[in-house]
Amino acid sequence: MKYDVVVVGAGPVGSTAARHAALNGAKVLLLEEHASIGSPVGCTGLLSTRAVAECELKPSDDFVFNSVRGAFVHAPDGQCLPIDGKQTKAYVVSRKNFDRALAVMAVEEGVELSLRTRAVGLEKTNPETSKEGKKREEQKSSQIKLRVLRNGKPETICTSAIIGADGVKSQIASYAGLGKPARVLPGIQIEAPYASDNSDFVELFPGSFAPGFFAWTVPVDEKISRIGLALEPGLAWKDRQEESSPLSYLKKFLHSNPHVKAKYSGGMLDFVIGGIPIGPQEKAVSDGVLLVGDAAGQTKPTSGGGIYPGAFAAKIAGKVAAKAALEGDTSAKQLSEYDQLWRKSLGKELEIGLKIHDYIGKLDDRQFNDLIGSLNTPSILNTITEYGDMDHPSILMKKLMFSRNSLRLMKAFGTFLRTLF
Numbered sequence: 001m002k003y004d005v006v007v008v009g010a011g012p013v014g015s016t017a018a019r020h021a022a023l024n025g026a027k028v029l030l031l032e033e034h035a036s037i038g039s040p041v042g043c044t045g046l047l048s049t050r051a052v053a054e055c056e057l058k059p060s061d062d063f064v065f066n067s068v069r070g071a072f073v074h075a076p077d078g079q080c081l082p083i084d085g086k087q088t089k090a091y092v093v094s095r096k097n098f099d100r101a102l103a104v105m106a107v108e109e110g111v112e113l114s115l116r117t118r119a120v121g122l123e124k125t126n127p128e129t130s131k132e133g134k135k136r137e138e139q140k141s142s143q144i145k146l147r148v149l150r151n152g153k154p155e156t157i158c159t160s161a162i163i164g165a166d167g168v169k170s171q172i173a174s175y176a177g178l179g180k181p182a183r184v185l186p187g188i189q190i191e192a193p194y195a196s197d198n199s200d201f202v203e204l205f206p207g208s209f210a211p212g213f214f215a216w217t218v219p220v221d222e223k224i225s226r227i228g229l230a231l232e233p234g235l236a237w238k239d240r241q242e243e244s245s246p247l248s249y250l251k252k253f254l255h256s257n258p259h260v261k262a263k264y265s266g267g268m269l270d271f272v273i274g275g276i277p278i279g280p281q282e283k284a285v286s287d288g289v290l291l292v293g294d295a296a297g298q299t300k301p302t303s304g305g306g307i308y309p310g311a312f313a314a315k316i317a318g319k320v321a322a323k324a325a326l327e328g329d330t331s332a333k334q335l336s337e338y339d340q341l342w343r344k345s346l347g348k349e350l351e352i353g354l355k356i357h358d359y360i361g362k363l364d365d366r367q368f369n370d371l372i373g374s375l376n377t378p379s380i381l382n383t384i385t386e387y388g389d390m391d392h393p394s395i396l397m398k399k400l401m402f403s404r405n406s407l408r409l410m411k412a413f414g415t416f417l418r419t420l421f
């Protein structure tokens with residue numbers, strides 16, 4: 001079988017890329033190594049309203065468990081910063097059902113979906129190296145032979161372009177010589193009985209419970225929350241001892257944080273581990289190959305959220321790959337249009353997010369107490385309500401920098417805020 005575009009990985013980003021390649025006229029195959037879509041889950045499933053809209057899905061009971069409108073940020077010393085967005089800002093979803101809805105939409109556009117099909121290698125046949133090189137000289141399309149194991153049996157699939165949407169451990173990135181995301185935060189989470197103060201709010205816990213990132217509780221309803229954390233390995237995991245593993249940090253968070261301990265009833269209903277890539281790949285294209293989503297490191301370094309930026313980039317990747325395949329030129333030069341377009345829209349935000357991530361990650365508990373205390377004024381809270389945006393934290397940072405409405409904030413963090421822009 002010969003396809004214009006093969007998408008490897010039927011996560012939310014792969015399904016979106018496949019659908020957009022099909023919408024642009026390509027014959028598309030979507031591969032998933034697992035026997036079912038959306039499983040296993042490696043996610044909290046907190047999606048901004050914008051992320052759901054970017055996936056072109058209407059929020060529905062089919063995948064939405066809960067809606068949230070704000071966050072309680074808990075400082076290490078126990079003070080709490082209440083951030084109220086005043087309206088629904090995000091949904092708590094079933095990732096399984098969400099991923100399935102996106103896969104269905106792809107299939108409805110004519111995408112062929114193949115489960116239990118793992119990509120295990122690829123060979124590119126460039127015009128220069130092709131036996132019939134001369135004949136194909138004008139046709140700059142790399143023909144790719146993708147080696148797969150379908151139901152355990154080896155097969156070869158021919159395609160003009162491959163979209164690697166195979167997640168943080170992307171093999172397609174390695175096969176294409178693009179390398180893997182350089183920085184990956186280990187994340188761990190349970191779903192468990194937890195008596196929320198208010199299930200319209202998530203809870204965030206920066207500080208030494210989760211060095212380099214933060215811990216969270218995300219309410220599925222009033223009685224159950226997803227409780228987890230991610231860590232910066234360089235800060236938390238230096239000696240790789242048992243007592244500094246993500247699991248040990250989670251246990252400590254559950255049993256030693258006074259706020260969480262009082263609300264967590266013990267046990268778990270679900271357990272999730274996964275890696276969060278921090279910082280985008282330097283290059284997301286090579287001859288015949290485009291990377292998208294976690295495979296390209298397109299997650300927000302401030303929150304670890306990857307659905308919004310991944311879906312945004314997936315639509316561009318699908319369109320560019322389809323156009324290139326149909327025009328017979330899938331050279332890296334032609335595909336670099338994708339790299340330029342997604343970076344033009346998301347690059348600056350991810351760059352600023354990375355600076356915020358690195359700065360925040362180095363604060364100690366005392367500095368977090370000071371930062372959270374300095375934000376806890378009516379005027380700053382109003383600014384946060386008005387300009388806080390999960391997907392574009394730079395908007396709020398700019399407002400805070402120019403508002404000058406807290407001398408304490410500017411004294412402690414003004415120098416850093418100025419380095420962002």
Ligand SMILES: Cc1cc2nc3c(=O)[nH]c(=O)nc-3n(C[C@H](O)[C@H](O)[C@H](O)COP(=O)(O)OP(=O)(O)OC[C@H]3O[C@@H](n4cnc5c(N)ncnc54)[C@H](O)[C@@H]3O)c2cc1C
Pocket residue numbers: 008009010011012013014031032033034038042043044045046047051117118119120165166167168171187188189228272273274275276292293294295299304305306307308310
């Ligand atoms: C603990 C944790 C919590 C998170 N919470 C959130 C959150 O609340 N909100 C948010 O927006 N993001 C969150 N993220 C990030 C989010 O999960 C990812 O950004 C998102 O899943 C990326 O989607 P993707 O389609 O690029 O990759 P994935 O969802 O990882 O999908 C990749 C797919 O490729 C398949 N695959 C891999 N290799 C192959 C192969 N060789 N052949 C065939 N198929 C293959 C996999 O089976 C998988 O189905 C979280 C991440 C972690 C670890």
